[in-house]
Amino acid sequence: MRRFLVAALAASLINPIPLFAQSAKPDKIVVAAYGGIWAESIKKNFVPCFEKKTGVKVDVITGESADWLTRIRANPNRPPIDILALAEADSLRATREGLLDQATIEKVPNLADIPDKFHKPWGDHAIAQNVGALGVMYNKEAIPNPPKSWREFLDAVADGKFGKRVSLPAGTYTWGPEFIWLASQQYDGDIDAAFAKLKAASEKSVVKFWTTPVEALNLFGTKEVDAVVYWDGRSNNFIDKGNNWAGFYIPDPGTIVGQAMLSKAKNAPDIAWDYINCALEPENQLKHAETILYAVPNQKVVYPPSIKDKVVSADRILIPPYDKVFDSFGSWIERWNKEIR
Amino acid sequence: MAILSSPAEPAHPVASRGGIRRLPLGLLPALIFLAVFFAAPLLINLLESLRGPGETHSLAQFARIFGDAYYLTVIGQTLLFGLVVTLACALLGYPLGYAVARTEGTFKVVLIFLVVTPLLVNVVVRSFGWLVILGGNGAINAGMRALGLPKLNLIYNWTGVGIAMVHVLLPFMALSVAGTLETLDRRIEEAARVLGAPPHRLFWHVTLPMSAQGLITGSILCFTLSIGSFVTALLLGKNSTMVLPLLIYQQLTVASDWPFAAAMGVTLLILVSAILWLQGRLVGEPRGRP
Numbered sequence: 001m002r003r004f005l006v007a008a009l010a011a012s013l014i015n016p017i018p019l020f021a022q023s024a025k026p027d028k029i030v031v032a033a034y035g036g037i038w039a040e041s042i043k044k045n046f047v048p049c050f051e052k053k054t055g056v057k058v059d060v061i062t063g064e065s066a067d068w069l070t071r072i073r074a075n076p077n078r079p080p081i082d083i084l085a086l087a088e089a090d091s092l093r094a095t096r097e098g099l100l101d102q103a104t105i106e107k108v109p110n111l112a113d114i115p116d117k118f119h120k121p122w123g124d125h126a127i128a129q130n131v132g133a134l135g136v137m138y139n140k141e142a143i144p145n146p147p148k149s150w151r152e153f154l155d156a157v158a159d160g161k162f163g164k165r166v167s168l169p170a171g172t173y174t175w176g177p178e179f180i181w182l183a184s185q186q187y188d189g190d191i192d193a194a195f196a197k198l199k200a201a202s203e204k205s206v207v208k209f210w211t212t213p214v215e216a217l218n219l220f221g222t223k224e225v226d227a228v229v230y231w232d233g234r235s236n237n238f239i240d241k242g243n244n245w246a247g248f249y250i251p252d253p254g255t256i257v258g259q260a261m262l263s264k265a266k267n268a269p270d271i272a273w274d275y276i277n278c279a280l281e282p283e284n285q286l287k288h289a290e291t292i293l294y295a296v297p298n299q300k301v302v303y304p305p306s307i308k309d310k311v312v313s314a315d316r317i318l319i320p321p322y323d324k325v326f327d328s329f330g331s332w333i334e335r336w337n338k339e340i341r
Numbered sequence: 342m343a344i345l346s347s348p349a350e351p352a353h354p355v356a357s358r359g360g361i362r363r364l365p366l367g368l369l370p371a372l373i374f375l376a377v378f379f380a381a382p383l384l385i386n387l388l389e390s391l392r393g394p395g396e397t398h399s400l401a402q403f404a405r406i407f408g409d410a411y412y413l414t415v416i417g418q419t420l421l422f423g424l425v426v427t428l429a430c431a432l433l434g435y436p437l438g439y440a441v442a443r444t445e446g447t448f449k450v451v452l453i454f455l456v457v458t459p460l461l462v463n464v465v466v467r468s469f470g471w472l473v474i475l476g477g478n479g480a481i482n483a484g485m486r487a488l489g490l491p492k493l494n495l496i497y498n499w500t501g502v503g504i505a506m507v508h509v510l511l512p513f514m515a516l517s518v519a520g521t522l523e524t525l526d527r528r529i530e531e532a533a534r535v536l537g538a539p540p541h542r543l544f545w546h547v548t549l550p551m552s553a554q555g556l557i558t559g560s561i562l563c564f565t566l567s568i569g570s571f572v573t574a575l576l577l578g579k580n581s582t583m584v585l586p587l588l589i590y591q592q593l594t595v596a597s598d599w600p601f602a603a604a605m606g607v608t609l610l611i612l613v614s615a616i617l618w619l620q621g622r623l624v625g626e627p628r629g630r631p
Contacts, residue, residue, distance in 0.1 A: 064592035067417050093597055170580075172591045207477070208579055215576060218469065224477050330596045337588070338411045341581040 025259075026269045028057035029082040034063040034260065037237075041291035042279075049278035054271055065090045065174060072099050072265050082268035083275050085260040087174050091126035092326055100125040100263045107273040110280035110298065115314065118259070118297040119213060121322050124259035129279055130288060133257050133296040133312035134169070134179065135250035137235040142226035149252040151186040157227075160204030167219045167228040168201065170209035171336030175258050177329040179229070180336070181320045182256045191332070195339055202340050209340065210247045221245070233294040236310045254316040353603065367453025372559075380432045383610075389603035412605075417593030419585040420507075421611065422499070423568035430514040430563040431556060437511065456516065459509045468576040469503045473498060475577075501577040506567050513566065514559035521555025522548075557624055565613055585609050 014229055031047075033039040039062050047058045065087040072079045076099055086094060094100050103124045105112050111119065111127060118128035136153060140147050143162060147153040157166050169179045180194055210216035220228045221238070222310050235248040253255035262279055264272045267333070278284060285296035289303065295311035303311060393399035406412045441452050459467065474480045475495035482492050495501050525548075533547045571586035578584075583607055592602035 064594075066597070069597075090597070172595050173594060176595065202580075211575055214469075218472060222473075222476060222478050330598055333591065333596045337580060337583060337591075341579070 005334060007020050013299050024269060026056060026270060027055075028059050029269065029275060031083040031275060032068045032081050032085050033060050033062055034064070034085065037292055038260075039063075041288050046275070046279045046283050046289060049281065049284055050275045052277065054274055056271055058275065062116045065248065069094055069099075073097065077267055079265035079268055082265055082272045084263045084265060085129060086126065086263060088122075088126075088259055088261060088322065089174075089177070089326065089329060091122050091261040091263060092322055094263065095122055095125040098144050101266050101268070103127060103264070103273070103276065107270075108277045108280065110277050110282075113282065113300050113301060114280060114297045117317070121319060122261065125274065126263040127280065128259040128297045129262045130292060131257045131259050131297060131312065131317065132231040132233050133250055133295065133317065134175070134182070134229060134255045135232050135235065135248055137220060137228050137230045137238070137246055137248045139220075139223065139226040139244055140247045146227070146247075146249065146250065148213055149186075150182065150255075153251050154183060154186055154197050154201070158200035162205055162227055163208055164205055165224070165226040166201070166205040167208055167216055167225045167311070168198070168206055169216075169229055170211045171198075171334055171340065173209075173211050177325075177332050177334070178256045178258075178320055180332050181325055182318065185318070191328075195335060199339055204224040231294075232312060233292050234312065236293045250312060250316060254318045255312070256320065257312065257317050260302045386603045386606055389600055390607045392600045392603075401599050403608070404606060405601065406608055415583050415585055415588060416608070416612065418583070419568050419609075420505070420616070422584060423564045426503060426510060426567040426571075428505045429503065429559050430510050431560060433507065434511050434514030434559060434563075435518050437515040437557065438559075439522060441515060441519035442522035453516075457512045460512055464509070464572045464593040465576070467509065468505060468573055471501065471508075471577060475501050475504065496577055497579045497582075499578070499582055502574050502582050505573045505577050506570065509573075510563045510566055513562040514556075517559030517562065518552060518555040518624045525551050557620075561617060561620070564616070566611070568613065 017124070029050075031042065033042045039060055045061065049056055052055070058148055061081065064290070065085075068081055068084050069086060069090045071081055072094065079099075084091075084094070084100075091100070103111055108127070111124075114127055118131070119234070136146060139314060142165070144296065147156050156162065157168070170176050171180050173179070180191070180198070183194035183198060184191045187197070208215070208219060210219065210228070213231065216228050216230050217234065217238060219225045220230070221243075230248075232248065232250065235246075239246050239248060262276050279288075280298055282300040283300050285298040286301045286303070289296045289301065289311060290307055293307060293310050295313075297314075390402055391398045391400065393401055406416075437456060441449065441456065444452060462470070472479070472566050476482070477492060477494075477496075479495075481495060485491065485493060496505070524628050529540055529551070530543060530547055533543050538546070539584055568584070571584065574587050575590070578587075586609065589602045589605045589609070592598045592605065
C-alpha cells in the first residue's frame with residue numbers, strides 16, 4: 001500500500017502473513033469505542049456476552065474514528081483493532097480501500113433484525129451500533145417557542161432572529177458534511193442555498209461553529225448561546241442533570257444521525273463476528289440505549305417509557321445518499337473554509 | 342559531508358587532512374534514530390504529497406496550494422501570527438527571564454515554577470480554561486459588566502488565540518533569556534555602571550546585546566511552536582482565524598485527503614526552514630562573549 005509504504009513494508013517483513021489464521025481462536029480481541037459513557041456501556045453491555053460465549057477476552061480501546069482508520073490502514077495484514085466503530089464517511093473510505101470484511105446473516109444472525117438503511121449503504125461492511133440524532137437544544141427562557149421545522153430554524157438563524165447567540169456544527173466537524181447536506185434538503189437539495197443560509201447565519205447569529213461536542217456543550221452550558229444544534233443523547237443527558245431551563249427537540253421533517261458503525265477489520269479473527277452479533281442482540285441493544293440515551297437499530301428492541309421519548313424513532317431518520325454525495329464532501333469542506341468566516 | 346569513524350579511529354570529532362569532519366561512533370544510535378523517526382517519515386510525507394491519480398506522481402497538490410488565493414492567505418496569516426506571537430513573547434518574556442536570572446533563593450524557585458506552570462496543563466484543558474476566562478460570560482466580562490463597561494470580544498478571534506498561545510510559549514522565551522543572562526559576567530555591567538552609564542544605556546548597550554543569543558533561541562522556539570500549533574486555534578478561534586496546521590488536521594481527519602495534507606505539511610516545513618535560514622543569515626554568527 002502506497003500510503004503507508006514504509007509502515008506496510010516493515011509490517012510485511014516482520015509478518016508477511018496475518019499472525020493468526022483468521023479462524024484461529026485468539027486470547028483476546030481489540031474493540032474500538034468512543035470514550036466516556038460509550039466505552040463504559042460497551043464494557044458493561046456487550047463485552048460480557050462475547051466473553052461468556054467465546055471465552056475470549058476483550059480489550060476496549062478508546063479514541064476517534066480518523067485515528068482508528070489510520071491504524072488499520074497502516075497495518076492491514078495484522079490490524080491492531082479487530083472491531084471498529086468508525087463514523088459513516090470513514091466506514092465508506094475503509095470499505096472502498098478493502099480494509100473491512102463483509103457481514104452476512106450466517107456470520108451475524110442478528111443482522112436479520114437490522115433495517116437495511118443501517119447497513120446496506122456500506123455494502124454490509126459496517127452496521128450501525130447506535131444512532132444519535134441531530135436536533136436543537138435551546139434555552140426555554142430565551143426561546144419559548146422554537147421553530148418547528150429545520151427550514152424555519154435555519155431561516156430564523158440566517159435572519160438573526162435569536163441574536164448572536166447560536167452555535168451550529170462546523171462543516172469541518174466529523175459529521176459536518178452531513179449537516180450541510182441536511183441544510184440543503186430544506187431548500188430542495190440546493191447546496192448553494194444551504195451555503196448562503198449558513199453564511200448569513202455566520203454573520204448574524206453564530207458565535208462559533210462548534211468542532212467538538214464538548215465545545216458545544218460548553219457554549220450552551222455557560223449560556224454563551226441560547227440555541228445549539230446538537231446530539232439527542234448528549235442533550236438529554238445534560239437536561240437530566242437538573243438543567244430544566246434547557247429543552248431539546250428534533251425539527252421536522254426529520255434529521256440526520258451520527259452512527260457508530262460496527263465493522264470487522266479485514267484479517268481480524270473470525271471470532272470477532274460473535275462480538276458484533278452480541279452487540280446487535282436486542283437485549284444488549286436495549287441496555288446500551290438505556291445507558292447512552294441513543295437509539296439503537298435493532299427493530300426488535302422495545303423502548304421502555306423512561307427513554308421512549310428521548311431516542312429518535314426510525315421514521316424520522318434521514319440517511320444521506322452516500323453513493324451520490326460522499327465524493328462531494330471534500331469540496332464542501334473546502335467551500336466551507338473559504339466562505340464561512 | 343559527515344562520515345562515521347571506524348572503531349580504530351579516535352572517538353572525538355577531528356578534522357581530517359581533506360577537511361572531512363569525522364563523527365564519533367557514539368553518534369550512531371542517534372543518527373539511526375533520526376533516520377528512522379525523522380528522515381523516513383519526512384520522505385514518506387514527501388512521496389505522499391507527490392502522489393497523483395493512480396500510480397502517477399505530480400506537483401498538482403502544490404499547484405493547488407500556490408494557485409489558490411485562499412491557501413496563500415492562510416499561509417500568510419500563519420506566518421504573521423507566528424511573528425506577532427514571537428514578538429509578544431519577547432516583550433513579555435524578556436523581563437520575566439531577567440527577573441528569573443537576577444533573583445536568588447526561594448523566590449527564584451517560585452518564579453521558575455510560575456513560569457513553567459502553563460506547560461504542566463494539557464492543551465485542551467488549558468484552552469477550555471481560557472474559554473472560561475475570556476468568554477462572553479467569562480471572568481473578564483463579568484468584571485466588565487460589574488464596572489458598567491461594555492463587553493469585550495476576547496475569544497473566537499485572533500486576540501483569544503494569541504493570548505492563549507503567548508501564555509503557553511512564554512516559558513520558552515523566559516527560560517532561554519534567563520539561561521543566557523545567568524551566564525553573563527556581571528562585572529561588565531558593573532564596569533559600565535562605574536563609568537557612568539545610566540540604567541537605560543546600560544540595558545541597551547550592554548545587557549541586551551549580551552543576552553541576544555537567548556532572545557534568538559527563544560524566538561526560534563516560540564515561532565516554530567506557534568506556527569505548528571492547531572488545537573488552540575481550533576478551540577479558541579473560528580474559520581477566520583485559520584492557520585495551516587489546522588487545515589492539515591482537517592484534511593487528515595475530515596476530508597481524508599492525505600496527498601493534500603502532506604503537500605501542506607511539506608509547504609509548512611519548507612517555509613519554516615526558509616525563515617530560520619533567513620533569520621540565521623540576518624543575525625549572523627553570534628558574537629563571542631568577553
